Amino acid sequence: MIRVLGNFIEIIRGSVITARHFIVNMWFHIVNLLGIKTQRKGAVTIQYPEEKKELAYRHRSLHRLVKRENGKPRCVACMLCATVCPSDCIYVEAAEDPDPEIQKYPSQFIIDLSRCCFCGFCVEACPEDAIRMDTSLIEVAGDNRDALVYDKDNLLR
Amino acid sequence: MSKEKTKMIHIQIDGKSLEVREGTSVLEAALQAGIEIPHLCYHPAFPSEGSCRMCLVEIEGRPDLELACSFPVKDGMKVSTQSEEVTKARKNMLEFLLAEHPLDCPICDKAGECKLQDYYEQYGFFESRFEEKKEKKEKKVEIGKTLLLDQERCILCTRCIRFLKEITGTRELGLFNRGVHTGVNIYEGNPVENNYSGNLVDICPVGAITDKDFRFQTRNWFLGSGPSICPLCGRGCNIDIEYHPGFPHFPVPKRVYRIGPRENHRVNGYWICDYGRYHYSYIDEDRQEQIVDNKKEKLDSWERVLDFLKERIKKLYYMNKTSRIAVLTSSWLSNEELFLIRKIFQEDLNVEKIFLTDPLPGEEDNLLLTPERSPNSKGASQMGLNFKELDLNKLAERTEVLLMFGSHITEHFATAQTQEAIGGIETKVLLNPHISDLNSLMDVVLPTCVIAEKEGTLTNVKGLVQPFSPVFEAKGHCRPEWEVLVNLAKKLALNFRYYSPFTSVKPIFKKMQKEIGFFGTKK
Ligand code: SF4
Ligand code: SF4
Ligand code: SF4
Ligand code: SF4
Ligand code: FES
Numbered sequence: 001m002i003r004v005l006g007n008f009i010e011i012i013r014g015s016v017i018t019a020r021h022f023i024v025n026m027w028f029h030i031v032n033l034l035g036i037k038t039q040r041k042g043a044v045t046i047q048y049p050e051e052k053k054e055l056a057y058r059h060r061s062l063h064r065l066v067k068r069e070n071g072k073p074r075c076v077a078c079m080l081c082a083t084v085c086p087s088d089c090i091y092v093e094a095a096e097d098p099d100p101e102i103q104k105y106p107s108q109f110i111i112d113l114s115r116c117c118f119c120g121f122c123v124e125a126c127p128e129d130a131i132r133m134d135t136s137l138i139e140v141a142g143d144n145r146d147a148l149v150y151d152k153d154n155l156l157r
Numbered sequence: 158m159s160k161e162k163t164k165m166i167h168i169q170i171d172g173k174s175l176e177v178r179e180g181t182s183v184l185e186a187a188l189q190a191g192i193e194i195p196h197l198c199y200h201p202a203f204p205s206e207g208s209c210r211m212c213l214v215e216i217e218g219r220p221d222l223e224l225a226c227s228f229p230v231k232d233g234m235k236v237s238t239q240s241e242e243v244t245k246a247r248k249n250m251l252e253f254l255l256a257e258h259p260l261d262c263p264i265c266d267k268a269g270e271c272k273l274q275d276y277y278e279q280y281g282f283f284e285s286r287f288e289e290k291k292e293k294k295e296k297k298v299e300i301g302k303t304l305l306l307d308q309e310r311c312i313l314c315t316r317c318i319r320f321l322k323e324i325t326g327t328r329e330l331g332l333f334n335r336g337v338h339t340g341v342n343i344y345e346g347n348p349v350e351n352n353y354s355g356n357l358v359d360i361c362p363v364g365a366i367t368d369k370d371f372r373f374q375t376r377n378w379f380l381g382s383g384p385s386i387c388p389l390c391g392r393g394c395n396i397d398i399e400y401h402p403g404f405p406h407f408p409v410p411k412r413v414y415r416i417g418p419r420e421n422h423r424v425n426g427y428w429i430c431d432y433g434r435y436h437y438s439y440i441d442e443d444r445q446e447q448i449v450d451n452k453k454e455k456l457d458s459w460e461r462v463l464d465f466l467k468e469r470i471k472k473l474y475y476m477n478k479t480s481r482i483a484v485l486t487s488s489w490l491s492n493e494e495l496f497l498i499r500k501i502f503q504e505d506l507n508v509e510k511i512f513l514t515d516p517l518p519g520e521e522d523n524l525l526l527t528p529e530r531s532p533n534s535k536g537a538s539q540m541g542l543n544f545k546e547l548d549l550n551k552l553a554e555r556t557e558v559l560l561m562f563g564s565h566i567t568e569h570f571a572t573a574q575t576q577e578a579i580g581g582i583e584t585k586v587l588l589n590p591h592i593s594d595l596n597s598l599m600d601v602v603l604p605t606c607v608i609a610e611k612e613g614t615l616t617n618v619k620g621l622v623q624p625f626s627p628v629f630e631a632k633g634h635c636r637p638e639w640e641v642l643v644n645l646a647k648k649l650a651l652n653f654r655y656y657s658p659f660t661s662v663k664p665i666f667k668k669m670q671k672e673i674g675f676f677g678t679k680k
Binding site: 076077078079080083088089091094095096100101103104110112115127128 | 262263264268296297372373374375376378379404405406407
């Protein structure tokens with residue numbers, strides 16, 4: 001009985017806090033709107049998607065496969081990214097590169113972004129700096145699962 | 158092995174007292190006792206060479222560090238493998254070896270099972286101090302039909318050269334040039350062309366000799382491995398089958414990626430032949446996975462198939478006409494399976510027409526490969542089965558039920574010939590792990606397992622009975638022949654007490670040992 005009462009009191013306290021934040025911020029916004037300068041501003045809401053927040057320097061966004069100077073992927077299909085990936089969402093198939101200095105290149109490179117948890121381990125594991133998550137593309141969405149399975153052509157940029 | 162009187166002596170390695178045979182090296186003594194001393198050029202199959210200098214140890218009373226691989230043990234010797242001086246020397250040796258080593262691990266098929274990698278992680282972990290440019294050498298020399306050599310990766314341990322000298326005697330590889338330019342290579346235009354070349358890939362401690370067949374197929378750490386027996390000739394080499402268990406979210410094209418030798422000094426030593434190593438595609442390719450029902454009798458499950466077979470056989474049995482049954486066996490079957498065929502058909506049903514269809518003999522060599530191209534020809538000959546001479550007309554004459562194990566008959570007769578002969582037989586059943594030309598001639602084709610998917614024993618040409626167990630599960634409807642035979646016997650209600658304990662291979666083997674002298678006397 002007392003427990004139930006305690007819970008009930010907590011619900012009321014929560015509502016009061018929410019209401020207080022709402023009223024206080026609303027108050028400052030209205031006052032600012034009326035041109036009165038106060039020391040404190042109302043809490044800011046970014047008007048996404050019209051307005052976008054700047055990404056942090058160390059952010060992780062959509063993967064890309066880095067190119068060599070000649071446009072070929074820098075990736076040598078060592079499969080370390082596929083090995084380390086905790087979501088098992090990278091698939092690499094290797095093929096023979098005619099250049100004996102390169103020897104191995106990925107004939108297939110697939111990332112299933114619908115499974116990816118954006119941990120960035122693949123980037124850490126890559127010995128060739130061939131995969132990066134610095135495209136600033138964070139709005140990865142699709143209306144079916146297949147649209148989120150990116151292959152080499154999508155990833156090479 | 159010669160039975161000389163060898164003196165046992167006592168030594169101490171890292172404070173552990175050991176009793177070892179006189180004449181062994183310190184390294185061998187340590188390995189026998191489970192003490193790890195890093196080594197690259199030493200291989201138990203050849204005399205030691207002492208070229209890699211990884212195995213340095215400290216021996217009490219000796220002024221310098223000594224090579225464990227070539228220093229014989231002496232009574233009362235005290236060896237230290239972990240002293241500060243030894244670990245320092247090891248690190249220095251690794252630094253020498255790596256000074257000219259390319260950073261190829263990402264594209265090197267050996268990565269993950271490379272001794273140099275392992276030792277660097279165990280004893281190295283230094284920053285490279287090498288500022289000069291590394292020596293450029295040939296990175297992709299074709300030294301054999303399945304072999305590629307990368308001279309930059311080679312650490313000049315000469316294991317490959319010694320293998321070709323000591324084991325095959327073909328001496329195709331040698332050391333060329335001097336100093337920093339030294340490299341392994343073939344003698345102009347004469348590639349490594351013997352039936353054991355694949356072993357070079359296994360014994361090369363680094364990724365200098367790699368296999369074209371395995372090249373870039375996958376990474377070795379994805380693979381699982383299971384012990385098995387090579388079924389491709391009568392030797393019965395002990396092998397490890399390395400297979401891909403599959404990725405959780407992506408399909409892999411096949412299961413088996415490579416075959417390697419499993420040490421057994423009674424059969425194959427450390428080696429297997431190239432024929433056995435590279436012909437593993439039979440495990441995954443052209444496999445019969447579903448029941449084929451050409452008669453359209455709704456035989457879509459094993460239960461129905463067995464009922465169907467029971468009807469046909471029972472009918473002949475009651476009419477005392479089991480002479481109208483013909484069974485074609487093959488020595489690709491295990492001992493237990495052949496034993497069941499003997500029991501059910503020869504003894505219980507009095508079937509006379511039992512034939513053996515084996516693959517045609519092939520070439521042999523003077524090391525392991527035998528002319529028999531099946532794993533159990535010895536077992537088949539010792540089973541007491543009264544095989545009739547293989548003759549299509551005799552086989553088909555007045556036959557009403559034909560049971561065929563395996564499709565090796567296609568090697569003896571053209572398919573059209575077989576078709577003509579057996580066309581009139583009322584019920585034709587084939588038990589086969591593979592899709593073959595015979596499928597269209599049969600009423601029912603039943604998918605069975607290959608050796609890698611079932612359990613049993615095989616008798617090699619020398620008479621050694623070797624057990625094998627499944628490396629991975631069978632696909633689709635595939636069932637092992639012994640299970641089919643036991644279930645058929647149960648369906649036919651032949652001596653229930655006899656067949657009912659046969660729920661696995663072990664009790665069948667025990668019975669076989671009791672009943673067939675050959676298997677009882679041999680252990
Ligand atoms: S970010 Fe993490 S989950 Fe996504 S592909 Fe890379 S390793 Fe896998
Ligand atoms: S870790 Fe780097 S080089 Fe290796 S497969 Fe992945 S992207 Fe390619
Ligand atoms: S190729 Fe391999 S086995 Fe031959 S010497 Fe070089 S490292 Fe040793
Ligand atoms: S010698 Fe015979 S059993 Fe041994 S690996 Fe070769 S084919 Fe297989
Ligand atoms: S193992 Fe002793 S020198 Fe190579």
